[in-house]
Amino acid sequence: MSLAIDCDPVVVKHRFGSSETERKLDCLRAYLAAYSTALSKQHYARIYVDAFAGTGDRTEARPALPGLFGGEHAQPEEVTTPGSARIAIETTPAFHSIVLIENDPKKVAVLKTIAAEYPDRRVSVRAGDANDVVKRICQRYDWHKEKIRGVVFLDPYGMEVDWSTVEAIGKTKALDCWYFFPLSGLYRNAPHDPLKLDASKIEALNRVFGTDSWRTEWYEERSDQIDLLGDVIVEQRRIADVDRIETWVHERLRTVFKGTVLKPLRLKHANGAPMASLFFAVSNDRPSAVSLATNIASHLLSSRP
Helix, strand or coil: CCEEEEECCCCEEECCCCHHHHHHHHHHHHHHHHHHHHHHCCEEEEEEECCCCCEEEEEEEECCCCCCCCCCCCCCCEEEEEEEHHHCCCCCCCCEEEEECCHHHHHHHHHHHHHHCCCCCCEEEECHHHHHHHHHHHHHHCCCCCCCEEEEEEEECCCCHHHHHHHHHHCCCCCEEEEEEEEHHHHHHHHCCHHHHHHHHHHHHHHHCCCCHHHHEEEEEEEECCCCCCCCEEEEEEECHHHHHHHHHHHHHHHCCCCCCCCCCCEEEECCCCEEEEEEEECCCHHHHHHHHHHHHHHHHHCCC
């Protein structure tokens, strides 16, 4: 996901995404509508948490139409569409509580302006580190005693989500989670050549996964060469490709989300390179909750082209 911000005294635009971004948001939009409808009949309080809310909208530059609509020198058209935050706010039936988290003060200001546009919705904008805020929310409630259920959307700009945050969501046994896992960021931190795997990259991967077992799962040692002195040369290389890494992430998430973790939707950059995997996970292990969530989400993920 590429990110650029236009900052002036009046407008802050969140520029990102492509048709793949729209696919991600389509999944979220449809799930929230179906989820809220289903739970509105079960007398649960419903909460939505957007951990990296941005500005609430997304601005995309689309190519100008040729011919009568501007000719060959026509400028690209800027199109603004709802982002995840506005999608959640506009979901019907409405969520009882919507929490939008953002660390950038300028984006926080825009989110507060958007929240004010919907006085009939209970929207809270939280400024701060998403990991800290999400964990506080997860630990705040007795989710089952208070009959609260909800959805968390993790759409980080990179490798920002700590494993402790994922664990906190799973421990609620009440929250469903959409996790836009950044494959691109993972590749940058897990290079094929282990000599490029410096301390900062190792720390980032350990923090995101809560373990260092990826090192033995993704890398292997080779000792099939001998140097000029007759000594065995021991080399490492990454043997895990994108499919194996995605499967490993899937299994790692399953250690936390006891309900289920569905096979993800893989999204790609314009050049075809893997961009991210959209995971859906259920923390509630009750069969009825798993069935409801799975029936909705599996259809959405499998029906995408």
